[in-house]
Amino acid sequence: MFDNVWLIPLLPFIGFLINGLLGKRIKNETVIGGIASAMVLGSFIVSCLTLFNLLSLPGEERQVEVKIFSWITSGVFNADVAFLIDPLSCLMIMVVSGVGFLIHLYSIGYMHGEEGYYRYFSYLNLFTFSMLLLVLGNNLLLMFVGWEGVGLCSYLLIGYYFHKKSAADAGKKAFVMNRIGDFGFLLGIFTLFWYLGSSHNVWTITFTELANNSHLLPTGGIVTVITLCFFLGATGKSAQIPLYTWLPDAMEGPTPVSALIHAATMVTAGVYMIARMNYLFIRSPETLAVIAVIGACTALFAATIGTAQNDIKRVLAYSTVSQLGYMFLAMGVGAFGAGIFHLMTHAFFKACLFLGSGAVIHSMHGALHHAHSNDDAQDMRNMGGLRSKMPLTFITFLLATIAISGIPGFSGFFSKDEILWQAFSNPHHGSLNFLLWGMGALAAGLTAFYMFRLVFMTFFGECRITPKAKDHLHESPMIIVLPLIVLAGLSVVGGFIGIPKVIGDLFGGIPNYLEHYLDPVFKHSEEYMAHHGAHTGIHNIALEWGLMGTSVLIALIGITVAYSLYVANKGIPARFVAAFPGLHRAVYNKWYIDELYDNIIVNPCKAFSQFLWKGFDVIVIDGAVNGVAKTVMACSGVFRLMQSGLISNYAWSMAFGVVVMLSYFILK
């Protein structure tokens, strides 16, 4: 029943090969785009089939492993290429291939006329292949292969406009930061493999066996080390506090890339990894606390930066970082289901937002191009009043913005509120919960503020574009708007499959389908919680409603503030900036984090290696080697003086020799 699963990753790989090798010859763009999208559509269909088959199985046995071939076997270590089909991975392949397909369609229109067209689509297909591999992999090593594969594709796609130095730098920065994360991931794999093997003679890295043997692991201690290493990997990939600076720079890549990689799929890999190994993370409360705190801080921190950005894609990038912070907050408080739910809904509305901004940039670029002005097509200060020019894009963009700000009824509200409630009521962190909830709610308010600020600045008010270009602004072609509509619909409807229980009972007992669907994946951690849980969470319905109300209230406040600042009286932001120039400049320059990293890590590293090379390698080692040569030369110079060429010297030394020998023999 599941034997055609290997088609899911294979189809995009074939697409990659076709476009990669023959792309140059197939000049025609629609053929290239068509092949790529068809491949991803094929894998989407097969994943639907797999999901359907999986749902037909009873709840408990929804876990199937399909082995393709054994990859590396040496000594006690063996890793093989095998796929794990279970509710979590099915959900992920649906999201990846579904959103991926829509974005492929979108980029056929968006990338029209680019000179490396085939290269773009082959890399996009390669990305889909590695993401599916990551999600479907049944052991840590295969997940790591997908993990680095997506890192590589994000490097290739960010650096797509490689003639631009900033794009190439951004690509390199992304790859190195991901690599730092992978360093942590690798250490996690080694420690886990070594500990389980040497202490309990269980030499394995496959998820199912790890789950079944997870009872051997102690709470805290070594498990904290392992989970912290894995979390380091997650921060690298999903752009959390220490390693997030690469995501805003990744906006150098084409917008569909940002939509697919830096919003919907790749950045959620970290969240997926934690969900996949929930039985590990649940066993170390310290790591959960670390994840929760970092998640909350990232959410709040990124939201603050987002409020002051003028580049439309930078705002969305920081909003992605902040939403990821929410997901990690959910993971940190043990609400794995809520985290995955937010991951799914975020994929929909964030992809819609990015594609919408892409459409805006696309038409702005076209218009400015006609007017031969080289204003920045992405700067919101040149936009405004596009509501009338691009009605469809405006509507879809507005719907997605409402969803992300957590207005009740839309998907964002259900998933974000579930996370906030779990943060408040979870049994893990005791007093920390209030702080977590507070930061989450504040971040929600800021999210609402900067999202609506973006909407008002781009779509409302009078058009600030250069007059000549004004009439060239037009709605994007159908192939671009269609995915927008689908995604907007999903972001509206998406929330209903995971309605929190308290609201569900209100509307006549609609169960939380998603929670129920994902239960088998997290049963190990539930068992552990039931067994070890010191104190249970708070189950007070009234409190839940109260908190839900406050978070909606904060969101509404955010929207009204945005409205008053950017629509009603436009002067206030200027005066605000004048009042607090220092604060504004700090927030606008991303709290100088990039400069901080450069001065603390990058420049000293360069200086140190320069010292190592010039100082140590050249002077010390080569010096020593050449020194030996010079001393030998010097000694030979001295000995050469003896051959002075004067006979008397020779006679003298001969006589001296004779005398010495004679006296030696005599005295002996």
Added chain:
Amino acid sequence: MSYILSLTTFLPILGVLLLFFIPKESKSVLRGFTFAVTLVTFLASLLILFGFQTNAEFQFVENVPWIAAGPFVMRYNIGVDGISLWLVILTTFIMPLSVLSTWKAVEDKVKEYMICLLILETSLIGAFISIDMFLFYIYWELMLIPMYFMIGIWGGKNRLYATMKFFIYTMVGSLLMLVAFIYLYMLGSQAGIPDFSVLHFYNLRIDPTIQVWMFMAFALAFAIKVPMFPLHTWLPDAHTEAPTAGSVILAAIMLKMGTYGYVRFAMPLFPEAAHRFAPLLATLAVIGIIYAALVAMVQEDVKKLVAYSSVAHLGFVMLGLFAFNVQGMTGSMLQMLNHGISTGALFLIVGFIYERRHTRLISDFGGLAKQMPVFATIFMIVTLSSIGVPGTNGFVGEFLILIGGYESELRWWAVVATSGVIFAAVYMLWMFQRVMFGELNNPKNQKLLDLDAREIAIMLPLVVLIFVMGVYPNPFIEKMDPAIQKLVAHIRPASMNAKILPAALQSLPVGHPAMPGHSGMEESTAPSAASGQLPAGHPGIPAEGQSSEPVVNPHESK
């Protein structure tokens, strides 16, 4: 076909003899003929590969009396086993490519160049297959001479300095080794060993103190060749001055001679000393990885950068060797092959752009990706293989080394070495970006033409191998596994009595005193560690105060 091994070794010499009859002026005939000879040698080596049964014994053994001078009896004793098989195939595989790459590179004295290449090939193959230690030493020294001439005559500006340094560096090391050989032979002859064959010496019990000195002599000679950290400065000079083919062979095969020396001679002959020196040499290896990566980052010369990168890669290999477990060893053997392919390819690529622009400074390039797209993709694939991105060959070797290292006592060394993975990405990508991406503003770059058919023909087999070894490395691992199992079984018990470490080393986070046994290999499953508690000296959370089980100091317990 029991003489296939000698045939493969001396085929190039036959080629040299025939080369004499070809007139000096007809360059293309010379090149064509040499290419044909190396190709035939490659086919002959394929016969060895297909005829090789996967077991731990030496095969195609030829044992013929050779010299009997006074007490010394040397036999022409050659054979190939799991460990040396792939290295021989790598040699015969790389040679035709390097000959093909000197089509336009070398114009003057082509005949002598080809003769040097063929003699080099013979000496390399000979060194890998010789069981008789004296024969090994002869091939070991013989390979220096052609390389000395290749760098000395056809090299770059200060080639004399480079070739002199290279020659003397290796010579000094190998003289020490010769002394150790002779002393070992003396010990052997007292114990009734008739000749120089290394197999006899494997089970010769040498008391640890002598072992330490002998191991040091061998280790120094091979450390220079590897090159390990403090003794590596000859490599960048030799590479920058060597002609393309010369530096390809130097990087792809001659560096493996050092690590092969450890696996074949230094470790099995003196297991206790190997265990005692493991922390020191592992430290040097790890320093080598980080140090070479950092220094590579700031190089202006592409070839020097690649040279330092190969120092880093071989640091990984050495770490894998001193893990003394099957994963570590398999990983390092694989990494030797990967390094041969990826660094060989890198040097070929540097050779291509050097032939076009006659400069190696990174700052002279920029934006080549637009001008030479095919070259860009190949260069990208090889860079990824050198970084060790999964799916390429580099990753499999590195992963096995690190997981092997992590499992052995070298746990903290493996952790530091894993960070080498980050630096590898940094310097390779930074170089790749400065050379390929960015604006195509330099007028000279705008006229560069993309790779022609010959160059693509050189790079194609390498790229295919990169992916094949990355995706399906099992056939390679199966062939070498029995030999490695036997080697590890030979070395591992020695670690028991090497446990009498001087008190100073006691503080190192030595794993649980009773070596954690591996179910795969040893029957005796080690007593499982304290149930839930942290094994003593565990790298994790520093055990607050003494963990439940004090580290048993073998001295007191005796």
Added chain:
Amino acid sequence: METLFFLIITLVAIVSAILVITCKNPINSALSLIMTFFCLATYYVMLDAPFMAAVQVMVYAGAIMVLMVFTIMLLNIRVDASKKHSHKLFLGSIIGFFTFFNIAFVLFKSHVAMPTGPYSVDMIKQIGHTELIGKEIFTNFLLPFEITSILLLVAIVGAVILAKKKI
């Protein structure tokens, strides 16, 4: 009386030897060398070897010194302008004294062997020194005798070739 005569001759010999190495003009040193040779000849006579003395006088004083003087005259060497002399003299004398002390030390330490040879002193007086030496040379030492003749031939030819202006 015998020893007194010996002492006188010794004194003369040593003084003339010293003169050889000290005087500026080579002619003087040549003459003083001839004086030394005569003293040696008298020694030979005192040692009952009259033939030796005769040969000594003829060969050395007669032939070699004549040749020396002839060369000095031919090359009319001015007075030896000894520029710097200091460290050479000092070093040379040091070595000289050392040589002397060595030899002297050897002589005193070693005891001389007993006379074992067939030709006792009175036998020489009775038969005559020259006959004995002649018999000895032409019987036991014939081969060396021939070789020395060849040596002399070689020397002659060599000397001629070396000293010729145009070869």
Added chain:
Amino acid sequence: MENLNGYLIVSAILFSIGTIGVLTRKNAIVIFMCIELMLNAVNLTFVALSRHLGNLDGQIFVFFIMTVAAAEAAVGLALIIAFFNNKETIDVDDINLMKW
């Protein structure tokens, strides 16, 4: 007869004077003479000892030394003349063509 040691002492003195002469003098011919002097000192020892031992070999050997000395003188002087022809001086320090 009785003062054999005396003769040996005398020859030792003459020999060392000859050595000093060879080492200190700069004039080639004077060096030659000093060599002759050393040779004669040795001859004296030979004769003295042969007389003491009653064995004529020593004296015959002196003959050979004399022939050698003669040959040496001849060739040496020829050398000096040849050298004088092209260097106008026979100062030993000027004969330094072998100087590096």
